[in-house]
Amino acid sequence: STSGTIHPSRHYLILFEQCVCNHQKIRASLAGQAPSITAQQQTTYTMDTMASLISSVDDIDLSSNPILQKLSSSSIPHHTYPHTLSMTAEELDANVPLPNSNESHTKNLFFKDKKHGMFLVTACTDAEVNTKDLGKMLKLEGKVNLRLADETLLMDKLGVKKGCVGPLAMMNNADKDVTLVLDEGLMTKEKVHSHPLRNDASTALTPLDLQKFLTECCDVQPTMVAFPKKGAAPLAGKVPSSRPEGDKSSSKPKLPPKDKSAPKATNQNKKQTKKGETQLALKWKKEENFAMWYTDVIVLSEMISYYDISGCYILRPWSYKIWELIQDWFNIQIRKLDVENSYFPMFVSKDRLEKEKDHVEGFAPEVAWVTKSGEGDLAAPIAVRPTSETIMYPAFADWIRSHRDLPLKLNQWSNVVRWEFKDPTPFLRTREFLWQEGHTAHASFEDANVMVRQALDLYRRVYEELLAVPVVPGYKTEKEKFAGGHSTTTVEAYVPVAGRAIQGATSHHLGQNFGKMFDINYQDEKGETQIAWQTSWGLTTRTIGVMIMVHGDDTGLVLPPKIAPLQAVIVPIVSKKHPLENFKDYCGGILKQLQDKDIRCKLDDRSIYNPGWKYAHWEQKGVPIRIEVGPRDLENKQVRLVVRFSGEKIDVGIDDLAETIAKKLDEVQKGMFTKALQFRDDHLVKVTEWKDFVPNLELHNLVLTPWCGGEHQDWEEWVKDKSREESLASRGEAGEDDRTATSVAAKTLCIPFDQPELPEGTKCI
Secondary structure, three states: OOOOOOOOOOOEEEEEEEOOOOOOOOOOOOOOOOOOOOHHHHHHHHHHHHHHHHHHHHHOOOOOOHHHHHHHHOOOOOEEEEOOOOOOHHHHHHHOOOOOOOEEOEEEEEEEEOOOEEEEEEEEOOEOOOHHHHHHHOOOOOOOOOEEOOHHHHHHHHOOOOOOOOHHHHHHOOOOOEEEEEEHHHHHOOEEEEOOOOOOEEEEEOHHHHHHHHHHHOOOOOEEEOOOEOOOOOOOOOOOOOOOOOOOOOOOOOOOOOOOOOOOOOOOOOOOOOOOOOOOOOOOOOOOOHHHHHHHHHHHOOOEEEOOOOOOEEEOHHHHHHHHHHHHHHHHHHHHOOOEEOOOOOEEEHHHHOOOHHHHHHHHHHOEEEEEEOOEEEEEEEEEOOOOHHHHHHHHHHHOOEHHHOOEEEEEEEEEEOOOOOOOEOOOEOOEEEEEEEEEEEOOHHHHHHHHHHHHHHHHHHHHHHOOOOEEEEEOOOOOOOOOOOEEEEEEEEEOOOOEEEEEEEEEEEEOHHHHHOOOEEEOOOOOEEEOEEEEEEEEOHHHHHHHHHHOEOOEOOOOHHHOOOOEEEEEOOOOOOOHHHOHHHHHHHHHHHHHOOOOEEEOOOOOOOHHHHHHHHHHOOOOEEEEEOHHHHHHOEEEEEEOOOOOEEEEEOOOHHHHHHHHHHHHHHHHHHHHHHHHHHOEEEOOOHHHHHHHHHOOOEEEEEEOOOOOHHHHHHHHHHHHHHHHHHOOOOOOOOOOOOOOOEEEEEEEOOOOOOOOOOOOO
16 A cells, blocks of 8 residues: 555555557747757757747637647647748748658648549658659549649638648548548658648648548548659559558559669658569568558558448458457357357347446447437437347346256357547457357356356467467456456456557456346245346457567568468469469369368469569468479479468478478467567566556566555556656656646556465565
């Protein structure tokens, strides 16, 4: 406890993580007033000009600006400053010089085309925008005639005058009939400066925060295009990294033709295709920009596609097959526990949802309501299920009459809608997601508790045995437990590089609370009326996202063999001298041998792609083993195996190939888990003194600390406040913007089941 009182019987170790978010810092060096500042001059300039700069912002009254109001209400860090009125990008560069080349103003062009619609193009000020090339980059079919639109149309569609337009104006496009085209070059900058509907001020945002504003505040998914710099050779055939709808990448990727007369462009940020690479290459490295790397991986590996409703995503076959493999394994396991599959409706009435007060309060902000049918209003609103306790338990009350009806154990595979507004991320935090949810009723607390732990152990096995991700099983604190339940157990995973923990799955002991609310009563052996004890437990498609973050690398996915849609792919090395026909029988025999061994495999005999492209494609999709078959392999009755996880290359004969590959797949599965476990354990530290707490969190470690018990809920808030205070002090900051998240905050994860020994007399942290 904070008083230092010793509680000998209540020394638990509690697991914490660091909550690292973007922290908005005050930046006083405004572009236009500091055209050239050395590192030594920076601090002096900042202090001397602070008052005058704030005053100048107040003078032009930006308080009522709708863009800035939206940014602030959405807690998106931004920095807005006044400057000389500038009508063009050239004037901006001249009038408002920026601190360095890693920041950029924007050039904005509003085009219309009679057939293809309207486009707002936002690019770096030094980008070359050619309308003929633009049509090709956007893959516009048929006749393309892009023309600059007049100011009347600009006002009508984006609500701005000429010279004031920028990507932030997409918030005014109520009809959603303008396509935003963003220059990939802007995404490599530290800051993007753009007009907030007026050309005497600019707003600076990081590329990630700009994308967040567009997707969450404007419901806009921009199309990314790589514009060449003025005077540089165009990037012919460039495929937009955002993979807009309709782009199936059905033709063989081609490198741009060489132009010997063109100067060689330097590529300091390494975001464009290098010589010799296919267009499949990721543009971001995992340790360079984790969030953008994750987005690159899930899109380019064909795991997801974006949808026109923010927070909702399309699971493509590659990711859905992973979910099916998890389902197949899980169904086998729960049948051993006498759990049966069922399905309940996705809608719940308001009366039922609100029957359990604590439960509905926990989900109220996330509930989506249906209020209309066609043009008419419903007599009463109905909710789309955020979870199914209140949907299933009235049926439990009808079905359970006697102790002979217990235990009742049901599971359903379904979708759930929770209208999250905070940072939607594919697989991890989405407004609709897939899951399984188990619900059981028992005659005693002890029987229900056994079920809780059995379900949680299945979740541990999903992560560790299937996904090769180590987890920490434990109890949630009273503050963090499931709303309306008695207790919550959890498995917590650790994400390398990001240094974050993530809740993997939960299993809840509901006690008798829901039984009382929904009259789930039964007659025991003595004929006395009793209330059933209940459990609920769930696992979601978040599992896929966790697996990607833990194992993925700078090439793409790295899939554990047990859940890989394809465990091996056969790639014949064809050429003009050695056509595909020469390999068909040989490769066909290998395919059959592997399939007979129940190894999920495929022969890639597509003629439109060369072997190098196929290597890159399947590596990016994370296939555990690639089987290469060349002319010499035909002669020597062998193949070459290339292991995705380790990069190992071995030549093996085909007689016992299936056995060899099966053993190698097992070896890879174990190796991936061992590597992830070692990394996690290297970042799991035990701290018994407060002075070591915050420093370890700042090192992206998970921290085990002594704790005096669940009744001290205020203690968790104290730790949060204290860690924030010490973090800010260590950075020399007196405070932070209330609209932003803390830069460092301790978040309670769980009380692990596996408790290490503590010396006698150890105090609560």
